[in-house]
Amino acid sequence: VMTGPGIYDPxxxxxxxxxxxxxxxxxxxxxxxxxxxxxxxxxxxxTMVTSS
Numbered sequence: 001v002m003t004g005p006g007i008y009d010p011x012x013x014x015x016x017x018x019x020x021x022x023x024x025x026x027x028x029x030x031x032x033x034x035x036x037x038x039x040x041x042x043x044x045x046x047t048m049v050t051s052s
Contacts, residue, residue, distance in 0.1 A: 012018055
């Protein structure tokens, strides 16, 4: 049973601390996904080139 309004309450996301935390989390996730994408792209191309 939830006692609070939820994890994404629109009234608390506008607080400065919550907004900074959400922005930092977003940039970290973006960086991780970009690094992962280019790593797997490189691995796929490397495998295709060397499997001849």
